[in-house]
Amino acid sequence: MAIVTAITRRRFLQVGAAAAGGLLIGFHLPSGGRIAQARAAEGEWINAWLRIGSDDSVTILVSNSEMGQGVYTALPMLVAEELEVDWQQVRAEMAPADPTYNNAIFGMQATGGSTSVRATHEPLRRVGAAARELLVRAAAEGWGVEAGECQARSGRVHHEASGRSETYGALAGAAAKLEPVGEPELKPSSEWRLLGKPVPRLDVPQKVDGSAVFGIDVQVEGMKIATVRQCPVFGGKLAEVDPAPALAVTGVDQVVELEDAVIVVADGYWSALQGAQALQPQWEPGEHAGLSSEAILKDFEAALETAGAPAHSAGDVDTAMASAARTLEATYQVPFLAHATMEPMNATARVSADGADVWAPTQAQGPVQATVAALLGIDPTKVRVHTTFLGGGFGRRFELDFTSQAVRAAAATGAPVKLIWSREEDTQHDFYRPASVTRFRVGLDQDGMPVAWECRIVCPSIFSRVFPDWVQNGIDATSVEAAVELPYAIPNQRIDYVMRHTGVPVGFWRSVGNSQNAFFVQSFVDELAHAAGADPLDYQLRLLEGHPRHQAALTAAAELAEWQSPVPEGRARGLAIQESFGSIVAEVAEVSVSEQGQVRVHRVACAVDCGGVVNPDTVVAQMESGIVYGLTAALYGEITVREGRVLEGNFDTYPMLTLAEMPEVQVRIIESGAALGGIGEPGTPPIAPAVTNALFALTGKRLRRLPIRPEELRSA
DSSP states (O other): OOOOOOOOHHHHTOBOOOBTTBEEESOOOOTTOHHHHHHHHTTOOOSSSEEEOTTSOEEEEEOSOOSSSSHHHHHHHHHHHHHTOOGGGEEEEEOOSSGGGOBTTTTBSOOOTTOHHHHHHHHHHHHHHHHHHHHHHHHHHHHTSOGGGEEEETTEEEETTTTEEEEHHHHHHHHHTSOOOSOOOOOOGGGOSSTTSOOOOTTHHHHHHTOOOBGGGOOOTTOEEEEEEEOSSTTOEEEEOOOHHHHTSTTEEEEEEOSSEEEEEESSHHHHHHHHHHOOOEEEOGGGTTOOHHHHHHHHHHHTTSOOEEEEEESOHHHHHHTOSEEEEEEEEEOBBOOOOSSOSEEEEEEETTEEEEEEOOSOHHHHHHHHHHHHTOOGGGEEEEEOBOSOOTTGGGOOHHHHHHHHHHHHHSSOEEEEOOHHHHHHTOOBBOOEEEEEEEEEOTTSOEEEEEEEEEEOOSHHHHOGGGOBTTBOHHHHTTTSSOSSOOSEEEEEEEEOOOSSOBOOOTTTHHHHHHHHHHHHHHHHHHHTTOOHHHHHHHHTTTOHHHHHHHHHHHHHHTTTSOOOTTEEEEEEEEEETTEEEEEEEEEEEOTTOOEEEEEEEEEEEOSSOSOHHHHHHHHHHHHHHHHHHHHHOOBOEETTEEOOOSTTTSOOOOGGGOOEEEEEEOOOOOSOOOOSSTTSTTHHHHHHHHHHHHHSOOOOBSSOOGGGTOOO
């Protein structure tokens, strides 16, 4: 992924102004800017990261979407640590859509790639430090003493020599009039009071008492409710529809026709749904009407015999393969997967003479703003995006389809419209995790260690649709991640990629290409260990020579799982490790299988090295979350295409892991001192291979495709 640095440190620390006794630290916008005008009219200042009220409250703006991963707490912690304020004083508020809040890694305001904390770790700490220094200077000038004689702690500035102290709220107005001088000094980690410690999450009380607002909870005066029916065939169009059956349903107000869908607007969701179901739209299915999962798989398998674009090479594979003591070959496959967020796709929109408002659980504030502006032919500054809490994101809410539909419905009706997709529409009109087929061929020496490694990946490209400029020389980096730059000591490597476009829309799915490629690589490495007659842990540790962080994570997970101890009768253990998004995660799964072939995962031991840690509670929660997500996919996840449409609809045909099936999960955090890594996604990739490797150890049956099928594991 290309790295675009869009924000300089100096710009990050520019000082705004004071209002109503408050201090604002953050970016400065021209006085005519839309946000500055709006907030001035409200008697507040925004376009900043920090606001200190006269009541001593500290409000920190969060630029990244909170979808359960903890940024609503982690980002304020970064500011609060340097600000020297009690956590009880801290409040969080979602930032508006504006380039001011662009993700410094993406170059746009969006959430994904486990970048939220990595992109803001130092800049937000400097925001807090700059505010602290201004408050100290304001107090010192008021008291007629040197700033060096004053200290900030617990939301107050103290002058020990005279015994004087003052609250931040009382000092905020004076501090806001000062200009920052030089770079603010950051605290050494030895003095941290918040960072690295378990801190209560700011969003939990709201989610417990019901006051938290998710997209589906939004209420706007005069609002209508809508739902949608989209062409069931990928790429198909609406030919015609008679709106009369929907309009005959009590409560239905209007039927809005789009190029590929029909939106029914009503006074409530049930009326809208009944109206939508009453319609009999005629569709033009288009070129993908005959598309099927079977045909796609055959195409992928045939593509394995074609030359791919080179993704990575080292040494001389052909010579090493020819002289190898033996060779081993295997082909793996995974299906398309839906995101299946708990909260279905939804958005609320209002279009008026002064622009548009969009209330949405979105991961892509910047793209939403730009897309809506283009739809309506207005300036982006006239599009106000209000980000709610997200009932799950996993990459699905990076997409723009549901927000665009809400805006078009609102524009057509002249009223605010909340659009809610049914679960079936959500499942059957996703941007799916790509299906993939991968073939390995490896040459082994006399000891069973690999001397040549060949891998060919066949799958669709996500970047070709989303960021086509990021596809270079036929390589989509998301398609080959976890397969290239292996940490293993293999001298001769060749990895290539065959891009296949299928007609099935694909998008970012939690951990993206790591999710499928880690299953492929880690399963095949386990095959190599068994071919060598070696313990999988010992074999992996030998291959990982020269990578001490990987070795430490794998060893920690094995210790946590008691790898060397006897396994309870009827169970077995398997392990896997993957580095993704700057973090290394090793997992050991302990499994059993019933006579009917039903798999039960009893325990998962997880070791994570994410460099530094902001909130260890969040790290543990995200490892648990990633394991659940990946385990659900391994056991159940499969999107089936027939006649150009998805067969699965609701949770009866696309099931989730249940509470009763949840394994015991133990997490050990390794603080290596390495660069900060992400945590939202790295827990997902290792779980599927850890489980299938355990199943091989238990049954002797090697599973090279997902999801796990009970019929392949039933007792003879």
